[in-house]
Amino acid sequence: MTAPLHEQRSGTSGARLPDTQQGMRRRNLSRVMHTVAAHGPLSRAAVASRIGLTRAAVSTLVDELIRSELLDELGPERPGRVGRPGSALAVSARGPVGIGAEVGVDHLAVCAVDLRGETRARVIQQVGNRGRSPEPVLRELAALVQRVCAEVRSAGLSPAGLAVAVPGLVARDTHSVVRAPNLGWHDIDLGSHLPSELPLTVDNEANFGALAELWLGEGTPEHFLHVSAEIGVGAALVVDGRLLRGAHGFAGEFGHMPVWPGGPSCPCGGRGCLEQYAGEEAVLRAAGLEPGEDRVGLLAERAAAGDKAVRRALRGAGAALGIALTGAVNLLDPQAVVLGGALSRLAPWLLPSLERELAGRTAGRARGVTVSGLGSDGPLLGAAHSVARAVLDDPAGVGAAG
Amino acid sequence: MTAPLHEQRSGTSGARLPDTQQGMRRRNLSRVMHTVAAHGPLSRAAVASRIGLTRAAVSTLVDELIRSELLDELGPERPGRVGRPGSALAVSARGPVGIGAEVGVDHLAVCAVDLRGETRARVIQQVGNRGRSPEPVLRELAALVQRVCAEVRSAGLSPAGLAVAVPGLVARDTHSVVRAPNLGWHDIDLGSHLPSELPLTVDNEANFGALAELWLGEGTPEHFLHVSAEIGVGAALVVDGRLLRGAHGFAGEFGHMPVWPGGPSCPCGGRGCLEQYAGEEAVLRAAGLEPGEDRVGLLAERAAAGDKAVRRALRGAGAALGIALTGAVNLLDPQAVVLGGALSRLAPWLLPSLERELAGRTAGRARGVTVSGLGSDGPLLGAAHSVARAVLDDPAGVGAAG
């Protein structure tokens, strides 16, 4: 039948991690948590049959998770079927929470999400951060984080980690913002400016936005391309439910796909990059608008009002996006393409020309282009959820502390 | 009793495979095999310290592998250091072998590779397959496979599986060639035309070529983009040592990246696709040559001889490749770009213009472009090695049969 042949897991040679019984236990604890989190209240027996372990084994796993306050026993299920009713288990609402933070060009935001995925606290502060030096911005952010932490702690929750979304490139596996053109930051190590009592993660906002789409989006598949535009145009590729980060963590530079290789030159050194057609500045210029405060809102408003120049500008941007997406779709064969961030607000006017280019150039092999329902909340929610999911991925790591 | 294990190690929700002690054992057997295969003859103690298990545990694992004829005990190592010398272990040269096969446009090839990576048998047959119907071609291929199997069996080896590389699209997790334009095949199920006593894998030749590069290439990283051109232009992306196959298994359609979106129209429905500039036909036309027998050889010969038109054509193709690669590199941030297949023979004349475009458009962020040393052997070797590596990945699956 279907041969297992190709299933090479970790690519290549040599020393992978050893497999010990403790590791096995940890992975099984994680499986129980994920299963309960994903499929609502479930009895021990239901969990057992879902993950393929015996009821007895699941019982001991569940005991441990309940003792760690990661699972709650809700009591007997309403029967309905023959046999003794199971006792419903649910992910605890009073366990650890993930803290997500976002540094935007004109705002700071922090929120807390529990293991069930519920947002338990949230603060947004409008600030013009463009060109401001990092220290005061991060001091303010740290204060907001402390406020949210205090709030959730008083509700009996314990912050398990902090994830920060920034509009710029972050070096892989570090806390360093290599460059964030819209903030004017270069080589800033967030680790030294933020509270150090929480495990810290720093990543690009587009990456967190894509993860939010994966985890929270309605019917989002496990393999998709997420395109978002705030000021630049970013993309994030999710493969098999995992983010593709690239060798240096810089994957997703969609803004500099060549669209018309002979076109206007771009600060990146290239010519005719996507950003020259679909970037915020380019669209504003093509629409004949002055850069102002809420630029995206302005575009959406004018387009909705029927402004010819604006509509033409957005059609052009959509076409450029379509051409760039053609390349990406041909190369990556994603199950879906999702437009997020500012693009989702402008989608009604972008989509027609975008889909025309994409469909025309891929001759029916086109994948559906969908629009994110998360709006501008994606990165913040993705950051917070990434921490919560890290707990689900290794419950023992947190349970030990508790 | 080969389990159809579906080894999805998704990062996300729900029911992954359970972790049992048997699974642990299997994974540790695999680790031992991989370690010995990758790092030459090794003593039990050396393996133990490399993979993090105790000497005692490794001893039992090794015993089992020796009984299965997957490892050989070579005897005491030459000392040199203080202490009792270890007993060298090596991957067996008389265990299972992987059978690789290739259906080319003008040849058929089959080879056998043992667990050490040595090629133990090999047959090539020149045949013009273009436009020939699948049945006779596959009958011939099956005969070659039988010949190679007989040959290795008489040498005491046992074929563990068959992997076939085809120049076309293969539906994910099937044995079906969806379309192979250069052969003129559509929806052909290879499973029903090939010997069924061996576990079968069918995949695109570009994919196998990339895997060969990963496994056999000198200093090939775990994250790279492999571009190969035979008739079309294909690409394969390796991430973390694993092939990115896409939602439907069609990832890597590099030939239809838009390069000059207003350019000549392409059978795919688009305009100005890469294939219109760097595809074999396009290059021959631009060079003013007639399509003939060994077209790539002809191009290389004329270019080497200084033929102006040919050189100009190749410069153009290189530039188009560079533009298309710019997009891919920006999007994927690979550690390297490798040119394989026909491109490696033509590299001397393609590279200058290719690198000029790539470097210019990525402003120093360019990754090195390297040329594969495997030449046209890549796909065949990749196929055979994929079977051999599948054995290393799950020694228990084969050992049970032996």
Added chain:
DNA sequence: CTATTTCGTCATGGCACTTTACAAATTAGT
């Protein structure tokens, strides 16, 4: 020639899951 180091193995023990058995709680059937 002895002390030291390292290797491979054996016996013992602990840990994680399975098997088997059983009591508890519900529905189905008479």
Added chain:
DNA sequence: ACTAATTTGTAAAGTGCCATGACGAAATAG
């Protein structure tokens, strides 16, 4: 209403796998 059937959760015994600690074997160092 009462029994049979079914399902759940738990407990006790069993199995498999690796860790620990001890030992003899085989080399080097002094």
